Amino acid sequence: DAGVIQSPRHEVTEMGQEVTLRCKPISGHNSLFWYRQTMMRGLELLIYFNNNVPIDDSGMPEDRFSAKMPNASFSTLKIQPSEPRDSAVYFCASTLGPIINSPLHFGNGTRLTVT
Amino acid sequence: DQQVKQNSPSLSVQEGRISILNCDYTNSMFDYFLWYKKYPAEGPTFLISISSIKDKNEDGRFTVFLNKSAKHLSLHIVPSQPGDSAVYFCAASADTGNQFYFGTGTSLTVIP
Numbered sequence: 507d508a509g510v511i512q513s514p515r516h517e518v519t520e521m522g523q524e525v526t527l528r529c530k531p532i533s534g535h536n537s538l539f540w541y542r543q544t545m546m547r548g549l550e551l552l553i554y555f556n557n558n559v560p561i562d563d564s565g566m567p568e569d570r571f572s573a574k575m576p577n578a579s580f581s582t583l584k585i586q587p588s589e590p591r592d593s594a595v596y597f598c599a600s601t602l603g604p605i606i607n608s609p610l611h612f613g614n615g616t617r618l619t620v621t
Numbered sequence: 622d623q624q625v626k627q628n629s630p631s632l633s634v635q636e637g638r639i640s641i642l643n644c645d646y647t648n649s650m651f652d653y654f655l656w657y658k659k660y661p662a663e664g665p666t667f668l669i670s671i672s673s674i675k676d677k678n679e680d681g682r683f684t685v686f687l688n689k690s691a692k693h694l695s696l697h698i699v700p701s702q703p704g705d706s707a708v709y710f711c712a713a714s715a716d717t718g719n720q721f722y723f724g725t726g727t728s729l730t731v732i733p
Binding site for chain 1: 655664723
C-alpha cells in the first residue's frame with residue numbers, strides 16, 4: 507500500500523503566480539480531504555470530497571482557492587493568484603467508509619512558500 | 622472558532638516518565654475522538670481513538686481517557702520514549718457530520 511501521495515513536496519513561488527498541488531488517495535478510499543496546517547489554527551479543513559463529489563468547501567478561504575477531483579485516484583488544489591499569506595503546509599488525506607469508523611490517512615504534505 | 626482545543630503548545634518529559642497530553646472540545650455532538658502523531662516533514666499518522674460510549678481505550682503504552690461531562694480527553698504515554706517526541710493532534714467528529722475537527726497540536730519532547 508503506497509499510502510496517500512502528494513506532489514510536489516515543496517513549492518516556492520512568487521506572489522501572483524498560480525500554484526497547483528496534487529494528491530493521489532489510497533486506492534479504494536472514497537473520501538478525500540484537503541487540510542492546511544498553520545501555527546495559529548493547526549489543521550484546517552479546506553474541502554472534502556465523497557465519491558469524487560465536493561461535499562463541503564466552506565473551509566476554502568477565498569475564491570482564489572479551487573479544488574477538483576476528476577476521478578477516484580486524483581485530486582488537485584489550485585491557488586490563483588497566490589499570496590504570501592497562503593504559505594503553509596497543505597495536506598491531503600483519504601479514508602474509506604463512514605467517517606465515524608475510519609481514521610484519516612494523510613500524505614506527507616506540500617510545503618508552500620509564496621514570496 | 623476552534624471546536625477542538627489543545628491549550629499546551631509544548632510539553633517536555635523525562636524518558637521513562639508519563640506524558641499526559643490534554644484536549645478540550647466545545648461541541649457536545651462530537652462522539653468520536655482520535656489522536657494523531659506527526660513527525661517533522663511527514664503527515665500525521667493515526668495513533669489511537671475512542672468513541673463516546675467508552676471512557677478509556679488502551680493500546681500498548683498509549684491510553685486515551687474521555688470525560689464527556691467535562692468535554693475533555695487526554696492521551697497518556699507510559700513509559701515515554703525519545704521516539705515519542707513529535708507533535709500530537711487531537712481530533713473529533715460527530716456521527717451526524719462527516720468531517721474531523723483538529724486541535725492546534727502539542728509538541729512533545731522526551732528527554733533521554
